[in-house]
Amino acid sequence: AQTVTQSQPEMSVQEAETVTLSCTYDTSESNYYLFWYKQPPSRQMILVIRQEAYKQQNATENRFSVNFQKAAKSFSLKISDSQLGDTAMYFCAFMRAGGTSYGKLTFGQGTILTVHP
Amino acid sequence: DAGITQSPRYKITETGRQVTLMCHQTWSHSYMFWYRQDLGHGLRLIYYSAAADITDKGEVPDGYVVSRSKTENFPLTLESATRSQTSVYFCGTGTSGRKVHEQYFGPGTRLTVT
Numbered sequence: 332a333q334t335v336t337q338s339q340p341e342m343s344v345q346e347a348e349t350v351t352l353s354c355t356y357d358t359s360e361s362n363y364y365l366f367w368y369k370q371p372p373s374r375q376m377i378l379v380i381r382q383e384a385y386k387q388q389n390a391t392e393n394r395f396s397v398n399f400q401k402a403a404k405s406f407s408l409k410i411s412d413s414q415l416g417d418t419a420m421y422f423c424a425f426m427r428a429g430g431t432s433y434g435k436l437t438f439g440q441g442t443i444l445t446v447h448p
Numbered sequence: 449d450a451g452i453t454q455s456p457r458y459k460i461t462e463t464g465r466q467v468t469l470m471c472h473q474t475w476s477h478s479y480m481f482w483y484r485q486d487l488g489h490g491l492r493l494i495y496y497s498a499a500a501d502i503t504d505k506g507e508v509p510d511g512y513v514v515s516r517s518k519t520e521n522f523p524l525t526l527e528s529a530t531r532s533q534t535s536v537y538f539c540g541t542g543t544s545g546r547k548v549h550e551q552y553f554g555p556g557t558r559l560t561v562t
Binding site for chain 2: 335337373374375376378381422424434435436437438439440441
């Protein structure tokens, strides 16, 4: 079974600064996907960024980027130029890329990020 | 385009009662899921469906029943609600093939069992 661990229950950052959220995972699979989801106070789950394990290049989406270290099983999220709208709970998630578990997400516990003006 | 709708959005029920949470999608996505969200646990998969009439247990299936007779609907039933099932429930969908890794979530149902 896979496990996903987010060791930072809460983080805070000043507006316009950069913050990094940590995530580690444990799996014996070689082919998988990793995700960061954002959950604002509205409770809606929003996909922020996705990384395919077979890709060495780190994914980026505008102000969001990841540092994917496959050997270390680490998948951190960097938010640059933080904005007040980035205030949310952030979840790291894992998905196997094949077999009977295809499509099933395993989530970490979440990190609450607060952006201060 | 409504996407994924969940009903009710809020529900209070008593211990021992049967409760059904509804999930409806307008995209005809093959995959549908139910997760529960609890403080300190993130989201945990309850049940999973790859297509109509195909369902499979997730991480925490005990006390829940699902069915999927139509592609667009995936109801979750708590046969005899317990206080430990107080949670926020999210329904999700995913497409088949190469894009199954793109999942979409409904707005959630907050269930309180008294």
